[in-house]
Amino acid sequence: MFVIVVYDTAVERNGTVLKICRQYLHHVQRSVFEGNLSPAQLLRFRRRIEDVIDRSYDHVLIYTLPPGADAVRESLGAGWAAPTDII
């Protein structure tokens, strides 16, 4: 499934959330990641994010598209050269 993640977290937790996202998804904008995840990978990703965020302050959105559906991504302005690799 194609997944888009956008996070709005406290500065002190940005690095931790970024590190987890980079292990599963491609970095396409400051706090935006995208990529294809299996249901099992999505479950593990969600759990790891929930373990590190402060649920009373941080906010993470996970958009999941139906299997087989792909989103077209348009970049206006100073876009990034290319999505980063998953590390």
Added chain:
Amino acid sequence: MFVIVVYDTAVERNGTVLKICRQYLHHVQRSVFEGNLSPAQLLRFRRRIEDVIDRSYDHVLIYTLPPGADAVRESLGAGWAAPTDII
């Protein structure tokens, strides 16, 4: 078509971009909007955004899903009560 917009713009332009987004889409996180747009609405929205951003600095991502496809949005942490109305 279901559209997700994420912007990363200079502080001085945030208000202008926010105002345009609120006329077309629902506000779901600080710099994230979503909603259904017709191709004509998307064209107008894109043009208005391009007119106000500094293309050398600001970055706006527009994800467009295939017609009829809907994304499931999950909110982890301090999510907003509900998406705002379009004004």
